[in-house]
Every structure is written in structure tokens, then in C-alpha cells.
Amino acid sequence: MEEQVQDPAQEAKRLQCCINDLVGVLALPAIWRGNEPSQIVQILLDVLLRMLDLEFAYARLNDAFDAMPVEILRVADYRKIDLPPQELRNILGDSLAADAQSSLQIRNRLGVEEISIFLVPLGLQAEIGVIVLGSNRVGFPEKADSLLLSVAANQASIGLQEARLLSEQKRIAAELEQRVAERTRALDQINAELRKEIAERKLAEQKLRQEERELKRSEVYKAAILDSSPDCIIAIDHEGHITEYNPAAELTFGYRRNDVLGKPLANVVIPPSLREKHRTGFARYLATGESKLLDRRIEMTALRADGSEFPVELTITRIPQDGAVAFTGHIRDITERKRSEDALRVAHAQAVRSEERWRSVFESSAVGVALADLNGRFIATNSIFQRMLGYTEQELQELTFIDITQEEDRNHNEALIRELLGGQRQQFQIEKQYRRKDGTFVWVRNNVSIVPGTEREPRYLMALSEDITQRKLSEEALAKARLELAKVASITSLGVLTASIAHEVNQPLSGIITNASTCLRMLSADPPNIDGARETVRRMIRDGNRASDVITRLRTLYSRKEPTLESMDLNEAAREVTALSLTEIQRNAVTLRQEFADDLPPALGDRIQLQQVILNLLRNAADAMSTIDDRPRELLVRTERDGGNQVRLSVKDSGVGFTTQTADKIFEAFYTTKTDGMGIGLSISRSIIEAHQGRLWATRNDGPGSTFSFSIPCWHEGLANAEIRVNRADPSMDAPHNDAA
Amino acid sequence: MPHSSAMQSSRDGSQDKNQLLSVVVDDDESVRESLPDLLREFGFAARAFSSAKEFLLSGCVDETRCLILDIAMPGMTGPELQQELKRRGKEIPIIFITGRRDETIRVQVLKQGAAGFLLKPFSDVALLAAIKTALRAN
Numbered sequence: 001m002e003e004q005v006q007d008p009a010q011e012a013k014r015l016q017c018c019i020n021d022l023v024g025v026l027a028l029p030a031i032w033r034g035n036e037p038s039q040i041v042q043i044l045l046d047v048l049l050r051m052l053d054l055e056f057a058y059a060r061l062n063d064a065f066d067a068m069p070v071e072i073l074r075v076a077d078y079r080k081i082d083l084p085p086q087e088l089r090n091i092l093g094d095s096l097a098a099d100a101q102s103s104l105q106i107r108n109r110l111g112v113e114e115i116s117i118f119l120v121p122l123g124l125q126a127e128i129g130v131i132v133l134g135s136n137r138v139g140f141p142e143k144a145d146s147l148l149l150s151v152a153a154n155q156a157s158i159g160l161q162e163a164r165l166l167s168e169q170k171r172i173a174a175e176l177e178q179r180v181a182e183r184t185r186a187l188d189q190i191n192a193e194l195r196k197e198i199a200e201r202k203l204a205e206q207k208l209r210q211e212e213r214e215l216k217r218s219e220v221y222k223a224a225i226l227d228s229s230p231d232c233i234i235a236i237d238h239e240g241h242i243t244e245y246n247p248a249a250e251l252t253f254g255y256r257r258n259d260v261l262g263k264p265l266a267n268v269v270i271p272p273s274l275r276e277k278h279r280t281g282f283a284r285y286l287a288t289g290e291s292k293l294l295d296r297r298i299e300m301t302a303l304r305a306d307g308s309e310f311p312v313e314l315t316i317t318r319i320p321q322d323g324a325v326a327f328t329g330h331i332r333d334i335t336e337r338k339r340s341e342d343a344l345r346v347a348h349a350q351a352v353r354s355e356e357r358w359r360s361v362f363e364s365s366a367v368g369v370a371l372a373d374l375n376g377r378f379i380a381t382n383s384i385f386q387r388m389l390g391y392t393e394q395e396l397q398e399l400t401f402i403d404i405t406q407e408e409d410r411n412h413n414e415a416l417i418r419e420l421l422g423g424q425r426q427q428f429q430i431e432k433q434y435r436r437k438d439g440t441f442v443w444v445r446n447n448v449s450i451v452p453g454t455e456r457e458p459r460y461l462m463a464l465s466e467d468i469t470q471r472k473l474s475e476e477a478l479a480k481a482r483l484e485l486a487k488v489a490s491i492t493s494l495g496v497l498t499a500s501i502a503h504e505v506n507q508p509l510s511g512i513i514t515n516a517s518t519c520l521r522m523l524s525a526d527p528p529n530i531d532g533a534r535e536t537v538r539r540m541i542r543d544g545n546r547a548s549d550v551i552t553r554l555r556t557l558y559s560r561k562e563p564t565l566e567s568m569d570l571n572e573a574a575r576e577v578t579a580l581s582l583t584e585i586q587r588n589a590v591t592l593r594q595e596f597a598d599d600l601p602p603a604l605g606d607r608i609q610l611q612q613v614i615l616n617l618l619r620n621a622a623d624a625m626s627t628i629d630d631r632p633r634e635l636l637v638r639t640e641r642d643g644g645n646q647v648r649l650s651v652k653d654s655g656v657g658f659t660t661q662t663a664d665k666i667f668e669a670f671y672t673t674k675t676d677g678m679g680i681g682l683s684i685s686r687s688i689i690e691a692h693q694g695r696l697w698a699t700r701n702d703g704p705g706s707t708f709s710f711s712i713p714c715w716h717e718g719l720a721n722a723e724i725r726v727n728r729a730d731p732s733m734d735a736p737h738n739d740a741a
Numbered sequence: 742m743p744h745s746s747a748m749q750s751s752r753d754g755s756q757d758k759n760q761l762l763s764v765v766v767d768d769d770e771s772v773r774e775s776l777p778d779l780l781r782e783f784g785f786a787a788r789a790f791s792s793a794k795e796f797l798l799s800g801c802v803d804e805t806r807c808l809i810l811d812i813a814m815p816g817m818t819g820p821e822l823q824q825e826l827k828r829r830g831k832e833i834p835i836i837f838i839t840g841r842r843d844e845t846i847r848v849q850v851l852k853q854g855a856a857g858f859l860l861k862p863f864s865d866v867a868l869l870a871a872i873k874t875a876l877r878a879n
Binding site: 510 | 769774775813817838840841862864
């Protein structure tokens with residue numbers, strides 16, 4: 001439309017204003033740089049409202065991301081209205097959809113007058129949005145307005161595009177940042193998880209390695225156990241197939257490991273007769289978990305590769321593992337053990353029979369039997385032994401044999417036991433007295449030996465104990481009788497000796513009488529032979545003394561004194577006896593030799609009794625030589641030490657001797673080889689010597705004749721005050737069981 | 742008979758040629774000491790020996806006119822010496838002396854020709870009587 005030019009000055013002024021406005025619009029981008037689109041639009045709308053003196057200015061911006069459009073409304077200040085943008089959009093209605101840069105006249109609902117509306121698109125196709133301007137000026141928009149608006153719209157479009165781009169960049173940057181942050185967080189989380197996973201994996205690997213090492217060690221152990229086990233070890237799986245087979249099994253069964261691995265156990269080691277039973281049992285276990293064989297030691301028969309069967313001991317164990325069941329069998333070949341058991345059974349049966357026999361002998365023995373340990377404590381005794389002592393077996397087991405042995409016998413008994421235990425003796429015999437439970441004594445003869453120990457039984461002592469009380473009483477009676485006999489014999493021998501003694505006395509008497517006669521004759525002579533008479537008187541005195549000596553000896557020899565054991569000089573006693581017997585000896589043309597030991601210790605004995613023994617031996621020797629004419633009649637009396645604590649006297653003759661047949665009899669009473677003897681001399685002599693704890697014996701000489709010897713204990717200081725057990729054969733003394741009671 | 746000479750002869754061992762020699766054989770020393778002195782008191786020459794063997798070896802057997810002989814002696818006994826002398830043809834009267842009363846021996850020696858048998862102790866008278874009897878018989 002054509003505008004009519006009015007006043008040129010006014011026009012110039014108006015143009016000047018237009019240019020100013022245009023410059024102002026062109027400067028806008030510098031103001032809104034960096035702002036948000038809404039801010040840009042607000043600034044633009046405010047500038048246009050003021051520049052073009054508009055009623056309102058409205059803009060709608062399409063969102064770049066299909067969000068809701070932004071609407072902004074600016075109203076002229078003087079209108080003093082506060083209208084929300086949505087309200088204006090309702091007012092504008094369809095006019096907003098009109099083509100861009102179009103103008104229309106709509107009724108101004110804001111006021112009374114009409115208002116001109118002008119739409120300015122933002123962007124080529126209004127893709128950015130639209131600006132709606134309202135002015136009550138007629139002719140709005142004029143050309144200058146349109147130009148300004150067009151420039152402003154362009155400027156705004158560019159600015160908005162830039163703002164949009166900037167915003168987009170910001171958004172993208174923010175989004176990117178957010179994504180990066182998220183990504184970073186995710187990465188951190190992943191890293192943390194990764195580190196955790198790595199740590200866990202390391203741990204797991206370590207554990208795995210440890211387990212591997214343990215497994216390896218376990219394998220080595222297992223292999224070592226398997227290889228070195230003396231028992232056969234066979235493992236099977238749930239199907240009964242062999243999975244392990246150790247060297248002992250190879251050796252025992254005769255299969256090689258590789259030949260049997262994987263094969264059914266039943267076909268390899270189980271005898272055909274037991275296979276069905278095995279299969280049934282195995283199946284039952286798999287089905288029910290019940291087994292009578294598991295974890296128990298059982299004995300059964302097994303099969304070797306060569307088909308032979310043999311006894312084994314078997315223990316089946318379930319292998320504790322997950323999954324399918326498996327078992328190990330420990331199998332031991334017990335052939336030898338079975339054989340040993342059988343042998344042992346036989347031996348045991350024999351031992352039982354032997355024990356029964358022995359027990360029978362033990363119980364029915366006629367003598368007492370006692371077993372004691374090496375300390376002497378009774379272990380077992382038979383009924384005879386118990387009856388003999390009046391104790392029960394239990395009571396005896398509380399005692400030692402020393403406890404019940406009479407005190408006087410203990411030392412000797414213990415010494416013998418020591419020798420037995422020390423091996424110096426195989427056995428010994430002792431006669432002693434036991435004290436019975438009731439306090440009385442019983443004489444026993446014990447044969448004691450040591451029973452060798454075995455692996456299980458220690459050595460012990462065995463005593464066979466015989467009650468010899470009756471025998472002892474008989475012996476005592478015999479000894480008494482002997483002593484009576486000895487008295488008779490003594491008297492008899494006194495009679496026999498009388499002649500000899502008479503001779504012994506007569507000899508000096510004869511001298512005295514002869515000398516007296518001679519003396520008288522010498523004194524009666526003229527002149528008297530005084531010197532001769534003195535000589536004869538001297539001889540008379542000498543012979544008188546000699547006779548006196550004989551009488552003294554005789555009195556000593558035959559005086560009845562109580563037998564007493566005391567310290568005595570055996571040489572001296574022998575010397576006296578030989579002096580008394582000299583005449584008798586010489587009458588028989590016997591040469592007497594005496595060899596008395598100079599260092600002979602004192603003996604313990606009864607002097608008179610021992611002299612009787614010596615006299616008896618001398619007489620026997622003289623008698624034994626009375627018929628000997630073809631060789632010298634020689635008699636040797638010798639004394640000497642016998643061992644450490646005995647003295648010995650021997651009478652050796654060159655007489656007829658004795659034969660081995662008579663050797664045992666010569667000490668028996670009433671046995672004699674002489675025509676005029678009673679045969680009691682040696683018997684009595686032996687009784688006397690034995691009562692001295694000594695020994696009398698006879699030996700045949702290398703040459704002719706025999707030697708009779710006795711040995712008796714030496715006297716020693718310790719005996720001085722000790723109670724000496726004297727001659728029990730002597731009736732003048734108490735019976736031994738009485739004095740001990 | 743001069744006692745002194747008899748004593749003399751006993752002391753120094755020499756003897757008077759007129760005196761008869763009497764011999765004592767006894768193993769007992771007291772007899773050997775006392776008896777010769779008594780015999781010399783009787784007027785005999787006298788010698789003493791301790792054994793039969795000693796007497797037989799003395800060289801005075803032949804001179805001996807009377808033998809006083811002990812019965813029991815070591816070695817050869819009195820009766821054995823009697824036998825030996827008889828075996829040698831020596832007819833010496835023998836008077837046996839003994840301390841033991843043994844009838845068997847007494848009978849034995851008397852049977853063998855003994856001149857006397859005296860039991861010790863005997864008196865000087867008994868001895869002298871026995872010697873005289875013996876010498877007379879011889």
C-alpha cells in the first residue's frame with residue numbers, strides 16, 4: 001500500500017528514529033549472547049514493545065526436543081493488565097496458524113478499540129516459533145515497522161538458533177558429562193567389583209593351589225600308604241568295579257594292578273560260591289543303605305588268580321565323598337594266623353590236658369608241693385602241704401616259706417636259696433622244721449628246685465615237701481638207743497681196754513717195784529751203794545708220776561660229763577688218746593706215726609666224745625692190721641685243716657681194708673668183720689660226729705688198707721655267745737621240736 | 742756174789758767172765774733201766790735191749806744165759822723172738838714178763854718152752870726164783 005509523505009522534517013525525524021531502532025535491533029545479539037532462548041525472546045519482546053509502541057508482544061517458541069512450546073507475553077505498561085500467555089493464545093485462536101508475516105485485524109478484547117495483529121515467524125518456516133505483535137495503531141505495521149520486525153525476527157532467529165545450539169551444546173555437554181560421570185561411576189563400580197573379583201580370584205587360586213598341594217600330598221600319602229600297606233587294599237566304585245589295587249593285593253592275589261582295574265570285584269577276588277551273596281548284599285546296600293558288613297572286621301574266604309582259596313580278614317569302609325558311593329576293602333591274608341591259631345588251639349588243648357594231668361599229680365601227690373615266687377612267697381600249694389601246716393591256700397599266699405621256717409633253720413635255708421638263684425646249685429635238699437598254724441612244729445625234708453621261666457611266666461621255686469616228723473622221732477629214738485648202746489659199748493670197750501690200761505699202769509708199777517727192790521739191796525750192802533740207791537729212787541718217782549698220768553687220763557676219758565660243745569684242741573685230744581693206746585698199738589707190732597698240723601685252728605666239739613671216736617678208729621686200725629704179716633703194720637694219725645672252716649682227723653692203716661661191697665655197711669650198727677667185735681663202734685662214732693655237724697667217712701687207700709676220717713667245724717668267736725644247736729642224739733637234751741616250741 | 746762188781750759191770754758195760762750174762766729185752770725204757778740193776782744186785786752180768794732185732798744183732802746171743810723178754814713189742818714180739826731163737830738152735834732159758842694178763846699167750850709160750858712167766862709188777866724174790874729155776878733146768 002502506498003503511504004502519503006507528510007511533513008519532510010517529521011519524516012526525517014521518523015526515519016532517524018527508524019534507523020536508531022534498527023541499530024538498536026542489530027545490537028541486540030550482543031546483549032543476549034550467551035542467554036537462554038526464553039531470555040532472548042523476553043528481551044526482544046520488551047525492545048519491540050517499547051520501540052513500536054505496541055499493545056502487546058507475544059512469542060511462542062517451539063521446543064527443539066518436542067517438549068511443550070514456551071509462551072511469553074509482554075503487555076504495554078499502561079494497560080495495567082496481567083494476562084497469562086495462554087489466555088492470549090485463546091484470544092488469538094486460529095490467527096496463530098496464519099501464515100507468517102501476515103497481519104490481520106482482530107477485535108481487541110483487551111480494550112474497546114480494534115487492534116492490529118501482526119505475526120512474525122521465527123525461522124524460515126516458523127520452525128523456531130512465532131512472534132505476535134498487537135498495536136492499536138492504524139496501519140500497523142507500516143513499512144518501517146515490517147523492516148524492523150523482519151530484521152529483529154532474523155536477528156532473533158539467529159540468536160535463538162545460536163542459543164539453541166549453545167543450549168544444545170550445553171545440554172549435550174551436560175548429558176555427556178552426566179554420561180561420563182555415570183560411566184565413570186559405573187566404571188568405578190566395575191573396577192571395584194573387578195578388584196574384588198580379582199582378590200577373590202586370587203584367594204580362590206591360592207585356596208585352589210593349597211588344595212592342589214594338599215591333594216597332591218594326600219595323593220602321595222595315599223600312594224605311600226597303599227604301596228607300603230602290608231594289607232591288601234582294594235577300592236571299588238558304585239558299580240562294584242575295581243578302582244584301586246595296591247601292591248600287597250598284587251602279591252596276595254596274584255593279579256597285576258592294570259589287569260584288574262575296572263573289572264568287577266566279584267569276578268576277581270570273590271570265590272564263585274560267594275559271588276551271588278556279594279552281589280545281593282551290594283545291591284541291597286545301594287538300594288537301602290543297609291549293610292551288615294560295613295566297618296566291621298569279618299573273616300571270609302578269598303580267591304587267588306591261580307584259583308586257590310584262602311582265609312582273609314576283611315574290613316569294608318565307605319569312602320566319604322560326594323556323588324556316587326565307593327568303597328575300600330582292607331584285606332589281610334590270615335592263612336598263617338589261622339594255622340597258628342589252629343596250632344595254638346591244639347597246643348592249648350594239650351596244655352589243658354597237661355595242666356589237668358599236672359594238677360592231678362599236684363593234688364594227688366603223696367608229698368606236699370609248694371610253688372613260691374623268687375621272694376619265697378607261696379603262689380600255689382597242694383592239699384597235702386596245706387594239711388601238713390594247718391593253713392589254707394589263701395593264708396599261705398600271704399606268707400613266705402621263711403615266715404614259717406623255724407628261726408634256727410632260716411639262715412641256712414636262705415643261703416641255699418641264694419645259691420640256687422645264683423646258679424651254683426640245680427636243686428637242694430634240706431631237712432628243717434616248719435611252724436604250723438597252731439604253733440607246733442613239723443619236720444620236713446624239702447627238695448627245692450627252680451622252675452625255669454617262660455616268656456609269660458617268671459621263674460619260681462618248687463618245693464617237694466615230705467613230712468619226716470615220724471622218721472625224725474624214730475631217728476631220735478634210734479639215737480637215744482645208740483647212746484645207750486654207746487654207754488654199753490663204752491663199758492665194753494673199757495673192759496677190753498682194761499688189760500691194756502692195766503699194762504699201761506703196770507709198766508711203771510713194775511718199774512717202781514723193781515727199783516725199790518734194787519734200792520733196798522743197794523742200801524743193805526756193805527758199804528751201802530748210796531749213789532745207786534739215789535738213782536733207783538729217782539726212777540721210782542718218775543715211774544710213780546707216769547702211773548699217775550695214766551690214771552688221770554683214764555679218769556678224764558671215762559668220767560661221765562654232760563656233752564658240751566666248746567673250743568678244743570684236736571691235736572691235744574688226739575695226742576692223749578694215742579698215748580693211752582700206744583701199748584695196745586705196740587703190742588700189735590704196729591708202727592705209729594703222727595702228723596699233727598701246727599696251725600690247726602681250735603675245733604668246736606665235745607672233747608671226750610671225740611676222743612672216744614679217735615680211740616675207736618685207732619683200735620679198728622690196729623685190729624685191721626693184726627693179721628698182716630707180709631707188710632709193715634703202719635698207722636698214721638694226721639690232723640689238718642679241711643677247707644676254710646673245718647678241721648679234719650684221719651687214721652690211715654695198712655690193714656685188710658674193706659671192699660666196695662662192705663663200704664656201705666661198715667657204718668651200720670652191729671655190722672662187723674671182726675670175730676670179737678659187736679659192730680657198733682663206727683655207728684656210734686658217726687652219730688657223735690654228725691651231732692657235731694660233722695662228717696665221718698672211709699676211703700680205700702691207693703695201697704693196702706683204708707683211711708677213716710672225720711671233719712668237724714672250727715670254733716670261732718661268733719659261736720662263743722651263740723646258742724649252739726647241740727647233739728640232738730643226746731637224750732640229756734630236750735627234743736628239738738619241744739625246745740623250739 | 743759181789744754186788745759192787747755187778748753194778749760196776751752195769752755202769753761201764755764190761756762184765757766179769759765168771760758172771761752169767763742175763764739180758765733184758767723190753768721196749769719200755771723204765772724196765773730197761775731198772776731191771777738190769779736188780780739183776781746185777783743178784784750177781785749177774787746184765788744187758789738190756791729195746792727190741793728183739795737189736796738183741797739178735799748185738800752179738801751176745803750166744804753168751805746169754807738167761808733172757809728176760811717182754812711179750813708185746815713193736816716189730817718182733819717176745820713169742821716171735823722165742824720162735825726165732827729156737828729156729829736158730831739157741832737154747833736160752835727165757836722168762837717172759839708182761840703187763841697184760843693173757844692166758845692164751847702164757848700157755849703158748851710155756852708150751853714153746855718158756856722157763857717162766859711173770860706178770861708185771863713182780864717182786865725181786867719172784868724174779869730171782871724164776872731165774873734160778875730157769876738156770877737149774879737148763
